[in-house]
Amino acid sequence: MWRALASNMLTVLAVALFLVAGVILWGKSQYVAEGPLENAICLQVKSGSNMTRVSRDLEAAGAVTSGALFRIGARYSEKAAQLKAGSYLVKEGASMEGIIDQITRGGASTCGTEIIYRVGVNKLQVEVRELDPATEQFVELVEFDPTAGEAPEVYAEKRDQRDTRYRLALAEGVTSWQVVEGLKAWDVLSGEVAQLPAEGMLAPDSYEVQKGADRAALLAEMQEKQTLRINAAWESRQDGLPIQTREELLILASIIEKETGVPEERGQVASVFVNRLERGMRLQTDPTVIYGVTKGQGVLGRGLRQSELRKVTPWNTYVIDGLPPTPIANPGQASLEAAANPEATNFVFFVADGTGGHAFAETLEEHNRNVAKWREIEAQQQGN
Structure with missing residues (x-):
């Protein structure tokens, strides 16, 4: 009897173990x-x-x-x-x-929610957006100028959520003063900025930011990234360029950045300035004159006066030879690369063509024709 009972117990145990193993395998699957x-x-x-x-x-x-x-x-x-x-x-x-x-x-x-703080050439802008899981696309909740009065309620609400992400978007061509003033105006950051970073040494890019991040530390991150970009562009530069130092490369890149917003033109714009430097011609570029007026502190907001074009400043390339003494903005990586590797052209002139780009010319006669066309376009635009 005991032998039979033991046999039955073993059978029950084996069945139980088999069932447990089955449950485990099912659960794992x-x-x-x-x-x-x-x-x-x-x-x-x-x-x-x-x-x-x-x-x-x-x-x-x-x-x-x-x-x-x-x-x-x-x-x-x-x-x-x-x-x-x-x-x-x-x-x-x-x-x-x-x-x-x-x-x-x-x-x-x-x-979830993402707050993007954009430091642009002409304005500051805050965008609050939320990811729609169904489409995996962001839906904008609100967009506003942080310097134009009280922020919308939705911003304050989303800003105080623990899982909200923050990103700083730094536009190409902003000045160091604009960046610092922009960071001062962003209420999610902390800390003081003791010294204005050197012009041109802040890398335009998108930066992930933690709430309460230190402004000085964020600026140091931008400077480190820009230094790496400058060094990379300098190491890959063409032979025989009329620039002798990394600083001159940065100055040239900043002028290229301010002269065109069309990516495909950067190499041609770079070639114009390189050709002028090689021929001993003055650069004669308006953005440098504007920097001499504003010192990078804000936007001029009007056309240049004849008196300003004639006034001698270290940045007025209509009256000085060669490059100005400092960059006039913070150039992006593409402008640094264009300065280091300009296109091979004979262009020494360019003027706006009415499409957002420029018309390039090798001779003064050709350039004068392009200028005349631009004057006609300007007149038509003013008449509309």
């Missing part, structure tokens, strides 16, 4: 399999949250078949205690394994 989510969602994990709350949110959204299995998977993979606050784009069909990896890996949020 469910954990790694494609999930039931039909449309992408933005999952917000608040600071101080836990896997239980997250699993309930996922169940409510139809992203997981079992919150309990989700929590078991998190514990089994030893990630239950690694939850990171943020907003996460959970795509359709995401597995439990994939979701847990997302919300425990950390890093930048992949959806």
Whole structure:
């Protein structure tokens, strides 16, 4: 009898073990399999949250078949205690394994609200936008000038959310004064700026910013990036250029930056100035004259006067020979590369052509014809 009982017990145990193994295999297959989510969602994990709350949110959204299995998977993979606050784009069909990896890996949020602070040549602008999970495209909530009165309520609301991301967008051609004044006006930053960075030494680019970031540290990051760009352009420069130092390369690049907003023209504009320098001709470029008037502190906001074109300043390239003593703005990488590797042309003149670009010329006669065409275009525009 005891022998039969023992045999039955072993049989029951074997069946139980088989069933447990089956449940484990089933659970594992469910954990790694494609999930039931039909449309992408933005999952917000608040600071101080836990896997239980997250699993309930996922169940409510139809992203997981079992919150309990989700929590078991998190514990089994030893990630239950690694939850990171943020907003996460959970795509359709995401597995439990994939979701847990997302919300425990950390890093930048992949959806939710983004505030972009744009420092432009002509204005400051704040854009608040939010990612639409269904289209994975940002939807603008509000856009405003931070210097024009009180900020919209939606900005204050989104600014104070813990998972909001911040980005600084620095336009090509801004001056160092404009950058510093712009940073002073952004209320999510902290710290003082003791000294204005050298003109031209701040890299126009997009920068991820943490709330409360130090202004001086952010400027130092811009300077480090610009130094790397200048060095790279200098090392790759053409032989025989009429520039002797990295500083002269930066000055030339800043003039190119201010003379054209058409990317395809940078190489040609660079060639005009290089050709003029090689021939001993004055650069005769308005942006340098404007810098002599404003010193980079804001926009002139009007045309140049004849008296200003004749006035002797270190930056007036109508009256001085060669390059001005300093850059006149912060050039982008493309302008640095154009200064280092201008196109091979015989152009020594250019003038606006009415399309946003320029008409280039090798001779004064040809240039005068281009100027006459531009005058006609100007007259027509003023008459409309």
